Amino acid sequence: MHIQVEVKKQVASRGRTFSLDVAFASESERLVLFGPSGSGKTMTLLLLAGLLTPDAGRIKVGDRVLFDGPKRVNIPARRRAIGYVPQDYALFPHLNVAANLVFGLAPRWPWGLGQDDRGRVEEFLEIFELTHLSTSLPRDLSGGQRQRVALARALIRNPQLLLLDEPFSALDALLRNKMRRELLKIQEHFAIPLVLITHDPEDVAALAQTVVCYGQGRVEQILPATPDCCRVRGEAGIAPWASILC
Amino acid sequence: MDYLLDFRPLWLTLKVAGLATAVAFLAGVALAYLLARRRFWGRDWLDAVCTLPLVLPPTVLGYYLIVLVGRNGWLGRWLEDTLGLSLIFTWQGAVLAAALVSLPLVLKSARAALEEVNPDLENTARTLGLPEWAVFLRVSFPLAWRGILAGTMLAFARAMGEFGATLMVAGNLPGKTQTLSLAVYDAVQAGNDQLALALVVLTSGVCVLILAAAGKILRTNAW
Numbered sequence: 001m002h003i004q005v006e007v008k009k010q011v012a013s014r015g016r017t018f019s020l021d022v023a024f025a026s027e028s029e030r031l032v033l034f035g036p037s038g039s040g041k042t043m044t045l046l047l048l049a050g051l052l053t054p055d056a057g058r059i060k061v062g063d064r065v066l067f068d069g070p071k072r073v074n075i076p077a078r079r080r081a082i083g084y085v086p087q088d089y090a091l092f093p094h095l096n097v098a099a100n101l102v103f104g105l106a107p108r109w110p111w112g113l114g115q116d117d118r119g120r121v122e123e124f125l126e127i128f129e130l131t132h133l134s135t136s137l138p139r140d141l142s143g144g145q146r147q148r149v150a151l152a153r154a155l156i157r158n159p160q161l162l163l164l165d166e167p168f169s170a171l172d173a174l175l176r177n178k179m180r181r182e183l184l185k186i187q188e189h190f191a192i193p194l195v196l197i198t199h200d201p202e203d204v205a206a207l208a209q210t211v212v213c214y215g216q217g218r219v220e221q222i223l224p225a226t227p228d229c230c231r232v233r234g235e236a237g238i239a240p241w242a243s244i245l246c
Numbered sequence: 247m248d249y250l251l252d253f254r255p256l257w258l259t260l261k262v263a264g265l266a267t268a269v270a271f272l273a274g275v276a277l278a279y280l281l282a283r284r285r286f287w288g289r290d291w292l293d294a295v296c297t298l299p300l301v302l303p304p305t306v307l308g309y310y311l312i313v314l315v316g317r318n319g320w321l322g323r324w325l326e327d328t329l330g331l332s333l334i335f336t337w338q339g340a341v342l343a344a345a346l347v348s349l350p351l352v353l354k355s356a357r358a359a360l361e362e363v364n365p366d367l368e369n370t371a372r373t374l375g376l377p378e379w380a381v382f383l384r385v386s387f388p389l390a391w392r393g394i395l396a397g398t399m400l401a402f403a404r405a406m407g408e409f410g411a412t413l414m415v416a417g418n419l420p421g422k423t424q425t426l427s428l429a430v431y432d433a434v435q436a437g438n439d440q441l442a443l444a445l446v447v448l449t450s451g452v453c454v455l456i457l458a459a460a461g462k463i464l465r466t467n468a469w
Contacts, residue, residue: 051369077372084373090366094388103384104374157374 001161001193002027007047007057007067020044020217023057028209030187031195035214041197042087044214045163048195049084050077061161083154083162083192087169089146091138097149098125098134104157120156127189128152143171144179151183155190162187164196168203180206252441254421255429256448262337262412262425263405266344270401273345274352275394279382281353282360283368300350304410307346311415315342333415337423340416344408348401355397359390392463399460403453 006023020040033041046052048059050066053074059067061082066075092100101124105117125131128148138146147167154162167183168176184207187194196207204211213221280286281293299307315322315333325331333339363386371381387394409427416423418432426449433442 046369049369049373051372077369078375078377080373082373084370086366086370088364088366090364090370092367092371092385103371104376153374 001029001062002060003031003161003193003195004058004060005044005048007044007054007059009043009047009052009054011043018043018217020047022214022217022219024212024219024222026210026212026222029191029193030207030209031193032204032208032211033195033197033214034199034201034204034208034211035220036199038216039214040217041214042165045084045165045195045197048161049082049163050075050080051084064160081157081160083157083159085147085150085154085162085164085167087165089150089170091141091146091149091153093138096135096137097130097141100138100149100153101125101156104153124152124156144175147171147179148182151186155186155192159192162192162194164194166197166199168198168200176202177206183207252429255424255426255445258337258423259406259425259427262340262344263402263408265341266348266405266408267398267402269341269345270348270352270405271394271398274349274397274401275356275387277349278353278356278360278394279386282357283386296353297350299347304347304408305414308343308411308414311339311343311346311411315339315415335417335419335423337416340408340412340423340425343411343415344405347408347411348404351401351404352394352397355400356390356394359393359397360386362393363389392466396460396464399456399463403456403460406449406453406456 002025004025008019008021010017010019012018018038018040020043022040022044033044035041043052047054047067048061054067054069056069057067058065058069061080064075065071065073066080067073092103095103098121101121102117105120122131125134128151130145130148130152133141133145138149141149147170151162164183168179171179180203183194186192194207196203198204209224211221211223212219213223277292277296281289281296312334313319315325317323317326317332317334322333325333331338333342367385367389368381371385372378376384406425407427408425409431412423412425413428418424418428420429420432424432426445430442430445430449433439433445
């Protein structure tokens with residue numbers, strides 16, 4: 001999947017300003033944005049999803065231009081066909097698992113679901129091993145189950161691209177490994193391109209095809225995630241945290 | 247027959263307070279959403295102006311209303327010319343006065359409740375294809391309804407007890423604009439202590455019921 005991002009955004013809060021100025025392009029199916037907290041990774045995801053508007057730049061996913069500053073193109077989030085899973089999964093606490101999945105299928109609720117959609121919900125509950133939990137509320141689910149619901153809810157709408165913000169940070173170490181494998185399987189099953197944020201080198205090792213290294217609102221390096229990338233260790237100019245990658 | 251309770255003030259009070267609460271609910275929730283979720287110039291000023299009814303003397307509010315919707319007020323003239331509606335010395339005027347004084351109570355509770363809603367939930371709903379109105383109806387409102395309902399019940403209690411602004415705008419016409427609080431005043435002035443006591447007990451009872459229910463709703467566990 002071709003992803004091209006070239007954005008500038010400045011935000012001010014409580015007297016401090018943060019400026020993001022990043023550009024990268026990739027053909028990878030699994031792109032990882034890697035870097036320390038506060039380097040602008042989450043902001044980049046929000047810009048991609050259309051939940052924040054860049055001050056300037058251009059965003060292209062596949063053959064669709066989602067944002068173009070000079071041409072005044074800005075497709076709203078609801079029409080971008082991009083799935084977004086925030087860090088805490090953002091499951092709707094007042095809705096049970098099935099209702100969370102249905103949520104995005106009937107955006108003009110209360111005008112209900114068709115027969116096709118009903119079948120689709122059943123199918124996704126099964127794929128994500130949630131059938132027995134379909135009437136549970138999010139508060140009664142474990143971390144791994146919550147993540148599966150969030151993934152199913154995003155994927156059921158058949159998005160072009162899936163954005164994941166720190167998908168494993170809320171899980172314990174044992175579960176983390178299991179969920180990394182599950183995510184890989186899901187990505188292959190749906191052939192869905194991923195953009196994933198992390199500051200955990202193990203996520204990079206397990207998932208990345210391309211790594212975009214962030215630091216203080218800038219892209220410091222774009223690396224193909226092959227064993228070769230170890231060679232960049234110690235090279236002049238690379239940020240110290242980027243070297244832990246390899 | 248003096249000692250027999252005249253129930254007209256009670257029905258009028260319930261009608262006026264009910265309609266006033268409906269108006270305050272709609273306006274209060276809309277304003278609360280604006281103040282909690284939108285950034286625009288003059289937001290703090292709008293917040294301050296909407297809080298005024300909480301701190302200004304009701305007579306001052308009554309004066310503003312007379313200036314605004316009186317026969318010579320610009321809104322009042324428009325209402326009279328186009329709808330043939332006069333708000334001065336009518337029960338509709340009492341609704342307006344009560345809605346104005348109870349608006350901040352809905353607004354404050356609704357704003358606090360809406361600000362508690364995690365913006366990630368609203369954002370996720372947007373990426374799931376929802377237009378803004380549906381994000382509000384399906385995510386923000388269902389998650390904030392406890393706070394909003396509690397504020398609305400307070401508003402109802404406040405509207406029931408409204409006196410000053412109502413007196414100035416709607417007057418004190420028995421059977422027409424005389425609500426409970428005005429009837430109490432009349433009864434005391436006329437030395438009819440029995441009637442005054444009965445009305446006072448009635449008003450207090452209804453308000454205690456409402457406040458207790460509001461407290462219970464707020465304490466019920468959320469998700």
